[in-house]
Amino acid sequence: MGKAELPLHAPGTRTDRGYIGQSVPRPNAARLLQGRGTFVDDLRFPRLAHVVFFRSPHAHAKIKSLRTEKAKSSPGVIGIFDGRAVAEYCTPWVAVLGHLKGIKSPPQHAVAIDRACWQGEAVAAVVAETRAQAEDAAALIETEWEELPAVTDMEESLAGTRVIHKDLGDNICFARTHDTGGVDEAFARADLVVEETYRFGRHTGVCLEGRSILADYNAAEHSLTVYHSTQAPHMMQDIFSRHLGIPEASVRVIARDVGGSYGIKVHVYPDEMATAALSVMLRRPVKFVADRLESFATDIHAREHRVIVKIAVTKTGEILAFDMDDLTAIGPYSVYPRTSGIEGNQVVNLTGGPYKHQKYRGKLNVVFTNKNVTCQYRAVGHPIAVALTEGIVDKAAAALKMDPAEFRRKNLIPDDAYPYTFPSGVKFEQLSHHQCLDLLLQKMQYPQLRQEQIQLRKKNIYRGIGLAAMIEVTNPSPAFYGVGGARISAQDGATLRLEPTGMVTVLCSVTEQGQGTEGIFAQIAASAIGVSVEKIKVITGDTGVTPYGGGTWASRGAGIGGEAVLQAGRALRNNILDVASHVLGLSKSELEIKDNQIIHLLTQQPKLPLSELGRIAYFRPDTLPMNFQSELTVTRHYTPREYGFTFTNGIQASLVEVDVDTGFVKLLKHWCVEDSGTIINPMLVDEQLRGGVVQGIGAALYEECLYSPEGQLLNGNMADYLVPMSGEMPDIVCAHIETPTRQSELGAKGVGEAGTAGAPAAVMNAINDALAPLNAQVTAMPFTPERILRALKKCP
Amino acid sequence: MEHALDITLTVNGTSVSRRVQARQHLVDFLREELGLTGSHVGCEHGVCGACTLRVDGKLVRGCLMLAVQANGCRVDTVEGLSDSKELARLQKAFHEKNALQCGFCTPGMLLAAQDLISSSRKPTREEIRLHISGNYCRCTGYQAIVDAIEEVVNG
Numbered sequence: 045m046g047k048a049e050l051p052l053h054a055p056g057t058r059t060d061r062g063y064i065g066q067s068v069p070r071p072n073a074a075r076l077l078q079g080r081g082t083f084v085d086d087l088r089f090p091r092l093a094h095v096v097f098f099r100s101p102h103a104h105a106k107i108k109s110l111r112t113e114k115a116k117s118s119p120g121v122i123g124i125f126d127g128r129a130v131a132e133y134c135t136p137w138v139a140v141l142g143h144l145k146g147i148k149s150p151p152q153h154a155v156a157i158d159r160a161c162w163q164g165e166a167v168a169a170v171v172a173e174t175r176a177q178a179e180d181a182a183a184l185i186e187t188e189w190e191e192l193p194a195v196t197d198m199e200e201s202l203a204g205t206r207v208i209h210k211d212l213g214d215n216i217c218f219a220r221t222h223d224t225g226g227v228d229e230a231f232a233r234a235d236l237v238v239e240e241t242y243r244f245g246r247h248t249g250v251c252l253e254g255r256s257i258l259a260d261y262n263a264a265e266h267s268l269t270v271y272h273s274t275q276a277p278h279m280m281q282d283i284f285s286r287h288l289g290i291p292e293a294s295v296r297v298i299a300r301d302v303g304g305s306y307g308i309k310v311h312v313y314p315d316e317m318a319t320a321a322l323s324v325m326l327r328r329p330v331k332f333v334a335d336r337l338e339s340f341a342t343d344i345h346a347r348e349h350r351v352i353v354k355i356a357v358t359k360t361g362e363i364l365a366f367d368m369d370d371l372t373a374i375g376p377y378s379v380y381p382r383t384s385g386i387e388g389n390q391v392v393n394l395t396g397g398p399y400k401h402q403k404y405r406g407k408l409n410v411v412f413t414n415k416n417v418t419c420q421y422r423a424v425g426h427p428i429a430v431a432l433t434e435g436i437v438d439k440a441a442a443a444l445k446m447d448p449a450e451f452r453r454k455n456l457i458p459d460d461a462y463p464y465t466f467p468s469g470v471k472f473e474q475l476s477h478h479q480c481l482d483l484l485l486q487k488m489q490y491p492q493l494r495q496e497q498i499q500l501r502k503k504n505i506y507r508g509i510g511l512a513a514m515i516e517v518t519n520p521s522p523a524f525y526g527v528g529g530a531r532i533s534a535q536d537g538a539t540l541r542l543e544p545t546g547m548v549t550v551l552c553s554v555t556e557q558g559q560g561t562e563g564i565f566a567q568i569a570a571s572a573i574g575v576s577v578e579k580i581k582v583i584t585g586d587t588g589v590t591p592y593g594g595g596t597w598a599s600r601g602a603g604i605g606g607e608a609v610l611q612a613g614r615a616l617r618n619n620i621l622d623v624a625s626h627v628l629g630l631s632k633s634e635l636e637i638k639d640n641q642i643i644h645l646l647t648q649q650p651k652l653p654l655s656e657l658g659r660i661a662y663f664r665p666d667t668l669p670m671n672f673q674s675e676l677t678v679t680r681h682y683t684p685r686e687y688g689f690t691f692t693n694g695i696q697a698s699l700v701e702v703d704v705d706t707g708f709v710k711l712l713k714h715w716c717v718e719d720s721g722t723i724i725n726p727m728l729v730d731e732q733l734r735g736g737v738v739q740g741i742g743a744a745l746y747e748e749c750l751y752s753p754e755g756q757l758l759n760g761n762m763a764d765y766l767v768p769m770s771g772e773m774p775d776i777v778c779a780h781i782e783t784p785t786r787q788s789e790l791g792a793k794g795v796g797e798a799g800t801a802g803a804p805a806a807v808m809n810a811i812n813d814a815l816a817p818l819n820a821q822v823t824a825m826p827f828t829p830e831r832i833l834r835a836l837k838k839c840p
Numbered sequence: 841m842e843h844a845l846d847i848t849l850t851v852n853g854t855s856v857s858r859r860v861q862a863r864q865h866l867v868d869f870l871r872e873e874l875g876l877t878g879s880h881v882g883c884e885h886g887v888c889g890a891c892t893l894r895v896d897g898k899l900v901r902g903c904l905m906l907a908v909q910a911n912g913c914r915v916d917t918v919e920g921l922s923d924s925k926e927l928a929r930l931q932k933a934f935h936e937k938n939a940l941q942c943g944f945c946t947p948g949m950l951l952a953a954q955d956l957i958s959s960s961r962k963p964t965r966e967e968i969r970l971h972i973s974g975n976y977c978r979c980t981g982y983q984a985i986v987d988a989i990e991e992v993v994n995g
Contacts, residue, residue: 069935069936069938070935070938073934073935073938073940073943074935075943076940076942076943076946077922077931077934077935077940077943077946077950078878078918078919078922078931079876079877079878079879079880079917079918079919079922079946079947080878080919080922081943083877083880083944085871085877085881086871086877088875176861176863176864249978250976250978251978252880252882252888252890252942252944252945252976252977252978253880253882253942253944254882301942301943301944302942303880303942303943303944304941304942304944304978304979305942306978335884336882336883336884336885557941557942558940558941558942558943558979559941559979560938560941727937727938728938731938731941731979731980731981731984734980734981734983734984735941735978735979735980735981736981737981738980738981738982739978739981761883761885761887762883762885762887762888762976763885763887767976767978768982769973769974769975769976769982770968770969770970770972770973770975770977770982770985770986771969771970771973773969773981773982773983775983776981776983799981
């Protein structure tokens with residue numbers, strides 16, 4: 045496809061008003077559309093060796109012996125290494141954070157030593173000339189195991205009858221109680237107390253591209269270049285440097301195209317650390333690509349929670365208090381470096397989020413089990429907190445015979461109450477719950493839908509409408525990880541360079557995973573400088589060239605990286621005008637940049653094309669005044685500081701039809717109203733919301749990593765682990781309220797996780813609304829046909 | 841295990857001959873032996889559709905067909921169908937509607953969509969959704985993909 049065949053602007057784009065708020069197609073999509081992207085597994089290197097991992101078949105077992113003689117003589121084998129051999133090159137880690145008081149976890153090695161603690165943990169690395177040869181050899185490894193009792197049930201783990209890590213004393217990784225005080229008194233004076241227990245199945249990200257890493261050690265330089273499917277190149281640079289003993293600046297991490305991440309690819313994985321260590325050991329490039337079974341067995345899982353929640357309400361429908369007790373199981377190790385305490389911690393912080401009650405008690409226990417590890421996956425803790433809050437709110441409304449929309453309107457924090465401190469201690473700068481609720485009800489034609497629902501029930505058609513209001517953490521400050529001692533950057537930077545032809549190169553530390561960060565950075569830079577968007581080239585994902593920064597996670601790319609690009613763009617514009625002022629002999633205040641030209645501000649007449657300015661500045665600076673040096677490369681950084689997080693808010697609704705004979709749920713429609721501050725590209729924002737909603741629907745209806753009582757993963761493939769496919773998904777209506785954050789000049793808040801945060805609650809409430817006339821309800825996700833039929837007492 | 845066979849096939853219009861291991865999948869052959877990395881490997885058990893190819897005009901999963909089975913066949917990949925411009929209308933619509941995010945599923949998705957478009961009928965929105973139900977996309981939520989295909993269908 046030639047250049048002219050692809051659109052530069054979407055229909056209706058107004059370039060004269062800047063690109064902010066315009067649906068500009070992403071320039072970097074073109075290569076992906078032709079299969080000409082560069083994912084890690086697409087790279088070709090001389091002397092490339094392939095590693096596969098021999099993994100524990102047991103959930104908990106001692107490695108009595110590991111015999112590799114036969115395997116070593118298999119064709120193509122370069123070497124086979126156990127945990128001790130790899131540990132000589134890669135130090136172990138302990139995933140704790142200072143601000144999660146009391147969190148504990150044992151040291152974890154890249155390859156297990158002496159004992160495997162979950163089925164799938166790597167116990168040996170097999171390196172060969174081809175992947176097939178490495179897999180052949182791995183099948184020849186002979187091991188003798190002594191099986192140990194596996195703790196797979198989280199209640200049993202909490203009880204502590206069998207302790208997984210003896211040195212830690214018990215199975216509790218982290219525990220926390222937050223209490224405003226006065227909770228018991230609030231419950232005592234309540235007219236109505238409603239209680240429910242919600243269960244959430246553990247599930248995972250299922251990135252279409254498996255985790256991938258190609259590590260290339262240069263023995264002469266003692267330097268390491270890592271091509272990595274990652275969200276956080278600088279974080280990984282620091283970790284490779286410290287654990288492999290290579291100076292920081294000699295480690296370069298490059299993330300080119302990344303085939304989906306959603307939080308899965310922001311953690312330290314033992315097999316990836318081993319791959320880097322093996323490159324050092326073997327002094328040659330080594331590649332590891334997780335296959336689908338390995339992805340299911342070793343990509344972080346998330347969301348295995350059991351929550352008991354109580355709500356205290358007056359008879360007029362005023363919420364007085366929430367009381368919540370969360371138990372979550374995280375596998376045998378807290379995951380490095382973010383820890384596995386954060387998800388539960390978020391549940392404590394966010395429960396009751398949208399409402400104006402004053403009393404709150406949240407209790408959390410995070411326990412170890414002998415299953416795969418869990419950690420932060422898209423919307424971290426939000427789907428749990430939103431579902432338990434919105435589930436119990438619906439139940440309270442039903443008990444009072446109040447309409448759920450009206451009940452929410454009565455209790456949502458007023459739009460003029462900000463800044464506001466929530467009972468959990470988090471602070472909101474400015475939210476818009478009531479505007480969002482009004483817009484949602486209008487978009488979905490709520491009264492008509494309720495009428496239709498009543499009519500259809502007379503025909504034994506069971507439709508349900510579910511609402512889910514929420515708050516969402518975005519743009520995290522150092523309060524998220526940095527204060528706890530993690531070397532994870534909360535600031536990001538952008539470097540902008542005017543090229544001699546008048547093009548602009550943008551280098552930014554936030555990475556691209558398909559969400560469109562490179563596209564919006566081009567829009568922001570073009571608008572800030574005054575050039576057209578096709579003049580901008582964006583480079584991300586390379587610690588060797590970009591400024592230092594955190595990367596992509598916690599809905600921070602647009603809000604933090606985007607602000608850095610904006611500030612750098614304004615600074616570059618200023619420096620360009622300095623050059624123009626000298627070239628034209630006019631005052632800077634008389635000049636402006638528009639449509640790739642220096643123009644006269646008053647007459648709007650073109651004075652100098654940027655290509656000519658670039659030519660003079662770079663090739664004929666001798667024609668500029670002696671005491672003037674042009675600065676056409678600028679760097680700016682941005683850190684959110686004033687608030688711990690820039691909270692956003694939104695509300696979703698789901699319309700479903702439940703087949704009460706089969707238990708199947710048909711999703712008819714979904715609505716999502718979100719306030720993500722300044723919208724840079726409406727098309728990309730809606731895409732983030734829709735993709736997130738569908739991931740949340742997966743959690744609500746299909747997805748669960750099923751384990752046997754012995755800790756065997758039962759459905760580690762895409763035929764048995766169900767994901768949402770296009771045939772079952774509804775059309776999703778998106779709408780927006782725009783309340784820019786005042787913490788930055790761009791005003792953008794995050795949007796990447798909103799869909800996933802709210803959708804499970806909306807679907808759950810819709811199903812329970814449909815089942816209400818039959819006096820049935822479901823409370824354990826995913827809501828499979830079997831669970832729905834059981835709730836209807838049509839299945840044992 | 842090391843059993844190898846000679847094959848000759850036409851890939852994107854060019855004849856190629858290679859000695860391949862009998863156990864090598866077609867998608868691995870294209871990626872590893874020919875360097876055609878546009879077809880992706882997602883699940884290796886025929887569910888996700890990332891490796892979707894066209895063999896003698898029909899859609900196949902590149903991870904469920906052996907390279908030796910393609911002996912004498914005509915194989916088309918996203919690279920070839922991009923250069924021949926057969927996918928141009930779909931690619932334009934996908935780009936304009938942002939019907940891709942990470943792009944890993946996109947080559948397979950485009951081949952599946954083109955298969956539907958090249959059939960004579962005009963599919964409904966629901967038929968579009970069903971036709972691409974064998975292609976997993978974790979990023980988009982599918983709606984923009986359906987919109988893009990619908991636009992080309994109604995083109």
